[in-house]
Structures are given as structure tokens and as C-alpha cells.
Amino acid sequence: xxxxxxxxxxxxxxxxxxxxxxxxxxxxxxxxxxxxxxxxxxxxxxxxxxxxxxxxxxxxxxxxxxxxxxxxxxxxxxxxxxxxxxxxxxxxxxxxxxxxxxxxxxxxxxxxxxxxxxxxxxxxxxxxxxxxxxxxxxxxxxxxxxxxxxxxxxxxxxxxxxxxxxxxxxxxxxxxxxxxxxxxxxxxxxxxxxxxxxxxxxxxxxxxxxxxxxxxxxxxxxxxxxxxxxxxxxxxxxxxxxxxxxxxxxxxxxxxxxxxxxxxxxxxxxxxxxxxxxx
Amino acid sequence: xxxxxxxxxxxxxxxxxxxxxxxxxxxxxxxxxxxxxxxxxxxxxxxxxxxxxxxxxxxxxxxxxxxxxxxxxxxxxxxxxxxxxxxxxxxxxxxxxxxxxxxxxxxxxxxxxxxxxxxxxxxxxxxxxxxxxxxxxxxxxxxxxxxxxxxxxxxxxxxxxxxxxxxxxxxxxxxxxxxxxxxxxxxxxxxxxxxxxxxxxxxxxxxxxxxxxxxxxxxxxxxxxxxxxxxxxxxxxxxxxxxxxxxxxxxxxxxxxxxxxxxxx
Numbered sequence: 001x002x003x004x005x006x007x008x009x010x011x012x013x014x015x016x017x018x019x020x021x022x023x024x025x026x027x028x029x030x031x032x033x034x035x036x037x038x039x040x041x042x043x044x045x046x047x048x049x050x051x052x053x054x055x056x057x058x059x060x061x062x063x064x065x066x067x068x069x070x071x072x073x074x075x076x077x078x079x080x081x082x083x084x085x086x087x088x089x090x091x092x093x094x095x096x097x098x099x100x101x102x103x104x105x106x107x108x109x110x111x112x113x114x115x116x117x118x119x120x121x122x123x124x125x126x127x128x129x130x131x132x133x134x135x136x137x138x139x140x141x142x143x144x145x146x147x148x149x150x151x152x153x154x155x156x157x158x159x160x161x162x163x164x165x166x167x168x169x170x171x172x173x174x175x176x177x178x179x180x181x182x183x184x185x186x187x188x189x190x191x192x193x194x195x196x197x198x199x200x201x202x203x204x205x206x207x208x209x210x211x212x213x214x215x216x217x218x219x220x221x222x223x224x225x226x227x228x229x230x231x232x233x234x235x236x237x238x239x240x241x242x243x244x245x246x247x248x249x250x251x252x253x254x255x256x257x258x259x260x261x262x263x264x265x266x267x268x269x270x271x272x273x274x275x276x277x278x279x
Numbered sequence: 280x281x282x283x284x285x286x287x288x289x290x291x292x293x294x295x296x297x298x299x300x301x302x303x304x305x306x307x308x309x310x311x312x313x314x315x316x317x318x319x320x321x322x323x324x325x326x327x328x329x330x331x332x333x334x335x336x337x338x339x340x341x342x343x344x345x346x347x348x349x350x351x352x353x354x355x356x357x358x359x360x361x362x363x364x365x366x367x368x369x370x371x372x373x374x375x376x377x378x379x380x381x382x383x384x385x386x387x388x389x390x391x392x393x394x395x396x397x398x399x400x401x402x403x404x405x406x407x408x409x410x411x412x413x414x415x416x417x418x419x420x421x422x423x424x425x426x427x428x429x430x431x432x433x434x435x436x437x438x439x440x441x442x443x444x445x446x447x448x449x450x451x452x453x454x455x456x457x458x459x460x461x462x463x464x465x466x467x468x469x470x471x472x473x474x475x476x477x478x479x480x481x482x483x484x485x486x487x488x489x490x491x492x493x494x495x496x497x498x499x500x501x502x503x504x505x506x507x508x509x510x511x512x513x514x515x516x517x518x519x520x521x522x523x524x525x526x527x528x529x530x531x532x533x534x535x536x537x538x539x540x541x542x543x544x
Binding site: 096108138154 | 412413441442444445448449452493494497498500501502503504505506508512513514515517518
């Protein structure tokens with residue numbers, strides 16, 4: 001049995017008493033070293049869920065446990081150290097005047113001694129491939145580079161979990177690829193759980209598990225493969241499936257025997273060229 | 280990136296003046312500005328001018344950068360000089376121009392005051408030319424540190440300054456974007472009477488302010504997520520350290536001050 005790192009127990013949330021309920025009795029968990037993608041269209045409560053995970057918001061009802069601790073006023077700073085967060089807008093989370101200063105910001109907040117700081121900055125910038133940009137100012141970096149610095153800033157604090165709250169939404173396709181590549185890399189090198197909140201279904205294919213949010217409820221929970229098998233249902237709540245999956249569905253509709261739901265081009269290709277082989 | 284993105288007038292370099300501790304530089308400039316007003320003889324002005332020019336020389340900054348910094352004040356310097364020539368009536372009449380008598384005392388006074396002005400601007404612009412804005416911020420935080428005892432928010436002030444510095448280029452880019460967007464809808468920023476042009480700025484400022492507030496809110500949330508809880512218990516990456524060169528310059532400057540007071544008329 002895998003160790004659960006983060007757990008929501010019957011969490012409900014609304015911004016004000018008279019405003020609509022954003023999350024309604026949600027119970028989920030994220031295991032250690034797991035990559036969970038949360039999708040859902042605007043207003044489904046997915047971003048709110050992210051902010052509840054590190055105490056930027058606190059639930060009206062229910063409990064949030066992080067690493068066995070019940071989130072409360074007393075341990076909030078300890079929990080924020082364990083749960084790092086990367087936001088959507090690359091510019092609005094860059095605090096330092098240079099890359100180095102920005103990575104240092106989180107470390108300074110947690111009172112890390114200077115010698116240790118220097119080491120960690122070098123290490124985490126290397127992990128995201130930005131070590132050559134140490135002294136660059138933010139306006140000389142691309143969006144993707146800024147987001148990588150944001151990831152490095154989070155990693156420097158050595159969290160057990162990283163939340164990417166639509167971190168790729170404002171990037172071009174190249175920037176998105178950079179970020180996903182970086183996240184993949186980091187996952188291989190360190191023991192971190194990853195939660196990606198996203199619109200992008202291609203990002204979902206990389207995750208171990210997907211949680212689909214709809215109107216404040218968990219609508220689906222399972223692997224990406226399982227998710228993309230239910231094409232019509234997904235479309236009924238306003239979400240679409242990736243092109244590759246759509247193609248596989250069409251093939252099935254034509255009577256071809258596509259066995260497993262492909263997640264990317266290679267899998268689809270493998271599926272196609274082995275289609276008629278009998279062994 | 281275009282040159283307008285450069286904040287302040289910092290000219291990168293590797294001279295001893297560049298490498299000096301910004302606190303030492305600020306201290307020297309602070310006392311220089313005071314001492315300039317005590318100078319009243321050739322020798323006292325001379326020693327201050329020598330110190331200033333020597334500093335400029337060591338920085339190896341091309342004179343055109345320095346001239347650029349002085350540009351807005353040339354008019355003021357010349358104006359004061361002429362004013363003194365016309366108004367002061369001491370000493371002997373040297374010559375007369377267009378019916379105005381120019382006195383010898385006026386000439387001396389004019390030169391002295393203009394020189395005082397020139398030295399002030401020169402030495403203060405040397406600070407911004409050789410020090411990055413962020414280093415100046417650090418120095419201010421360090422110098423004001425004792426005020427923490429009387430509950431003065433020194434750390435918050437420094438953080439505010441450094442965040443402003445960091446967002447200047449971002450907001451400038453944004454201004455450019457908004458002004459292009461508005462121009463494409465027919466707003467004319469460049470021609471027409473002043474009143475019309477001022478009116479045209481409103482559709483530029485409103486979206487800029489709205490977005491600046493939104494940015495501030497998001498930034499605050501990001502800072503909180505990264506564990507920011509005020510200045511208590513914080514460590515700092517950038518450290519300021521007084522080194523030999525700083526002490527040497529401070530000692531040298533002390534001699535200059537002594538020289539000024541000894542040679543006063």
C-alpha cells in the first residue's frame with residue numbers, strides 16, 4: 001500500500017457565505033511520489049483545491065491533512081515548506097531582481113544559512129537547466145524560463161510535494177514542453193509528489209492518476225487511459241480528449257480492434273502496426 | 280531588449296569604485312554634500328574637486344555617460360552663474376557688458392556657486408553610475424537597520440524598494456502594450472493640443488492600474504506560498520562587507536574633510 005501524503009476529508013469551501021459553493025464534500029488523496037493531474041473547466045473548483053492544499057485558503061468544512069498533520073494556523077508555515085506551489089502567471093511570482101535572488105527568496109524566508117543557500121541555489125537551478133542564467137533579470141527571460149526558475153525556487157526549499165497551478169497556461173507550446181520535461185526530470189531525481197492543475201489534456205497523459213472536477217465535485221478518478229475511454233461522458237461536461245485518443249475512438253467505431261487506449265503517438269503507432277498480427 | 284529597459288543609469292564596470300561597499304559610498308557622499316557647503320577658498324574647493332575628479336577617473340566610465348547625467352542641470356549651473364554676475368555688487372568693476380557692470384566679487388561668487396553645484400551633481404551621479412539599484416537598496420536597509428529599535432519598518436521598506444525595481448521593466452512593457460492596443464483603436468498620444476493628449480493618457484493609465492493591482496495581489500499570494508512572513512527570522516543571500524578598499528577610501532576622505540576645514544578662509 002502506498003503512503004498517502006496529502007488527504008482531503010469531506011472538504012467543502014465557499015469564498016463567502018452568500019457565494020456559491022466551490023468545493024462540495026470533496027475527499028481525495030495524493031500518495032508519495034505520485035503525479036496527479038486535476039482537470040476541469042473554469043469554475044470547477046480545481047484552482048481552489050490547489051490553494052487549500054498549502055493553506056492559502058482554509059476549508060469551511062472538512063479536514064486537510066498534509067504528511068499526517070492536520071492543517072491549522074500553527075503548522076501552516078511548516079506545511080508550506082513541504083508543499084511548494086508554482087502559479088499561472090510567470091511574471092507575478094518572480095520576487096527577486098535576478099534569477100539567483102528569486103530562488104533565494106524562499107530560502108531566506110525559511111531562515112536557511114547563507115552557505116547552505118548558495119549550495120541549494122546552484123543545485124536547484126541545475127535541476128531545471130537554468131544554471132547559466134543565474135544573474136539574469138526577469139525581463140530578459142522567456143515565459144518558459146521564468147516558470148522553470150519558479151520551479152527551481154520551489155525545489156530549493158526541498159518540498160515533498162509540488163503543485164503546478166495552471167503553470168503552463170500562459171506559455172507557448174515550446175514553453176509547455178520545457179516545463180513538462182523539467183517536471184519529468186525532477187520526478188526521476190527527487191522524491192516528490194506532483195499535482196498539476198491544468199486545462200491541457202496532453203499534460204494529463206503524463207500523470208499517474210487523473211482527478212476530473214465538475215461543479216465542485218470529483219467527477220472522475222482514475223488513470224489517464226481509463227479517462228480517455230469515456231469519450232462521450234467527458235464531452236458532456238465540456239472537456240475533450242486528446243487527438244490521439246479521438247483517433248483511436250474513430251478507428252474503433254469503424255470496427256477495428258484497438259485494444260488499449262493509446263496515450264501518445266508511439267502507442268497509437270504500435271497499436272496500428274500490430275493490429276493484424278496474430279501472435 | 281531596448282535600452283529603455285535599463286533601470287537607472289548604472290554603467291557596469293570592475294573599477295575599485297564599482298567594487299566598493301555601497302554603504303561606504305553612501306556615507307562618503309552624504310558627508311561630501313555637507314562639506315561642499317563649508318568650502319570657501321581655492322584650496323578647499325580644490326581638494327574637494329580633486330577628490331571628485333579622481334573618483335570619476337578611477338571608475339573608467341566614459342565621460343559621455345557622466346555628461347548625460349549632468350545634462351539636465353547644466354542649465355541650472357549656467358543660470359546661477361549669470362544670476363550671480365548680475366546681482367552681486369562687491370569688489371571692483373572689471374568690465375561692463377550692455378550697461379551692466381560686472382564686479383570681481385560677482386565673478387568669484389559665480390564660479391564658486393557653480394562649482395559647488397557641479398561637484399554635488401557629479402559625486403551623487405557617481406553613486407548611481409557605479410552601483411546597481413539593488414545594491415543601493417541593500418545599503419539603505421543596512422544603514423537604517425538601527426531604526427528597527429523604534430519600530431521603523433526597515434525590512435519592509437527595503438523589500439518594497441526591491442520589488443518596485445523588479446517590476447519597473449514589467450510595467451514598462453505593459454505600458455507599451457496597452458498604448459499600442461489603444462493606438463490601434465484610434466487613440467492619438469502624439470499630436471493635438473496638450474489638453475487632448477492628457478486626456479488620451481487616461482485610457483492608458485486605467486488598465487495599467489487595474490493590472491498593477493491584480494499583479495500585486497497575485498504576487499502577495501505567491502510570496503505567502505513561498506513562506507514569506509515578514510522580516511523576522513529571515514536570512515539574507517546578499518551580504519555587504521566592508522573591505523580594505525572601503526577603509527582606505529574612508530580614511531582618504533577623512534583627510535579631504537580635514538584639508539577643507541584647515542584651508543577655509
